[in-house]
Amino acid sequence: MFFRKSPEEVFTPRVKDVNDDMYIHREGLERALSRAIRKHKNIVVHGESGTGKTWLYKKIFSELDVYYEVLNCATVNQCGSVSDAIGYLVARLEPNEKVGHEEAKGAEGNAGFAKGHLEHTSQYRKSAPDNYLKLVRLIRKRAKSKKAFLVVENLEHIVRDKDKISELSSLLLYLDDEVYAESNVRILLVGTPNNLRDYFAEVDETQTIINRLQEIPEVSALSKHDVVELAKKGLFKILRLDFVEDRPRNFTEWYFLNAISWFSINIPQYVHDICLEVALEASDDGGRITRKGYTQALRNWVQEALVAENSRLEKNINSKETRHGRRNQVIYTTGVLSQNEFSNAEVEESLREHFPTSTEGKTLNVSSNLIELSNGTHPILSKTPKGNRYRFIDPKIKIMIRWMLQKNDDERLVVKKFDESIKF
Template structure:
């Protein structure tokens, strides 16, 4: 049987959209398509690896809309957004003419043979404002049709008030006649939620808000969609088979549930974990066994999450603590499916999971969450309005699921070693 290559099916960092593995999300796609038709800049936000880039690339490609990407991560190196724009412009037009020559002829008749003398003067073209120069190029490349400048990784900008002000100035050009005639709008893409709240720090915040529109968050997949994605990749496209192991409860359903759980339904992590397993089963006649799955899961966790291990350990209570409240809180928020949570939601869930150790006691969950959101290596962060929390990175949620296990029939938490945990 001729099979597709594993890396053509599972593409965690693919530059192009893998149509066969694309998960349609009708609400998001509809919202984005509507936003394209409105005369405003567009904000696309969501946790890292959840499919923001795939979403806009797929929709823009389907509608044959041209765009160029400015990676905001380059702004720190460039020193400013304007410098990053200049670098993008230079890449798009490396041999653009920056000056012109004027030649004039004059008739000579005194003391020389009659004829023309040629005089040349060279004029340097005045440099355009960087953003104006860029959008003129984008307009030309798009054949005078609507096109977009996509600013990716916006989280590299929003924490610097100076850069936010510079970005705001660019967004203000939306309905300036000199800029608007080039029919270029901006798509802002980043992990930060409620991006427009960051513009409230500047004087013209309301004006900026009126020039932007935010589509719903590009979030993690639903569990059913995540499992369907794994099943399509392994069993429909790769033609793999799952070897049932009744003694260990391993079968296709177990595999799909486990990958959904340990990836936290983040599309990028699903692809990473599945690619790890897909490459391994090539040497096993494309048969997935419990042993192969377990080893590949460990390999992926140790590669993808090792940077979060020290961060997590810094916040955990001692293993010897009888009712390690902080461990209970971290365990509880690790189980929450939504990206954001409030202190009250955490307390309700914690009391439900640990009824004996919480009965009749004041838990002071807000204080614990604030501790987890502070220090040099926080696990969570407050939302811009400060009323809710979310994980700093989805990997931290996966780490909580990886090393924290509730003891059977007890209200205690066991902290597993980083390289030994596997239960879900």
């Protein structure tokens, strides 16, 4: 079987550079980011892990010829502070900063005349005490006349550390400072929380930081249509794989593409992950996508990518099989909700819809269950800063809930073991 490209060249969930062949244009987000770049505020790009935040800003920066450097918040944690992480970035960008020279003049007598020479002794030093000022000046020097940004990636790693958020807040306030503004380098914040402004509001009651931030709409999951088109393009158009139907077992192309959408919860990174596994299985089977290969591909992905989420979820689920176990019902309900963030009332409304018989006329203690699921050593939910809404600590947990909890016609929830949950 001839492949124009290899599967790993087509489906690239974690590569540094944007894969133009498999990039899904989202006009609204692209327009919002492009306009924000033209304004004079720091920018916030937020969305669940794997939704394409990095590819979005890299794509637009490339199209608009914007220069940028990246500060990863994982480095901030490793260094212990924002300032030290910036110093590390400065040292990496310009390890030896030449700051001047001393002139040493030597005189030598020779044949009745003086011969002078200059010996230039270069001096080097480490980054200046004000690491951020040094950084923005260095970025401006490299950017020349281009627009320039410092991208702060993976902000979720430090949002709950008030000291680090306070440090970062100070940098955001330099937007209008005469000394710093001279370099005209703005900050692009990238992270998973959809309420990053609230975290900064906790350390700045005057709202001065908020007034210097512009938040574009959430970078959310793709539409089902986009996922289907992405999978078809990669698997059939670029890799030219053949699809082998098994109609007696309902394995049709329609079912297959919709299954990719369902199991990936339409998150681009997971779409790439699953399709890569499918393509690798197909490449070992003469370029054919079969029901057996598809099932094995899903099994491979689950066992590789969701082991940690399975373990975490098992610690929160009550028992093997329950009829009216409210905790399990709450977990199941959060997994089938379409939105990524939800309140007590929204979970209760959905719970009553999915379990009408067991909830009729009952007072449900949903709030208590959600609190328990967001606390302890193995939480599956996290509270928003205001404390009245919840979201999954990782969207993979939502996938695991869909696979592990099965609701029967009598509203009984069957909890599958890990191995059972990946048999389709």
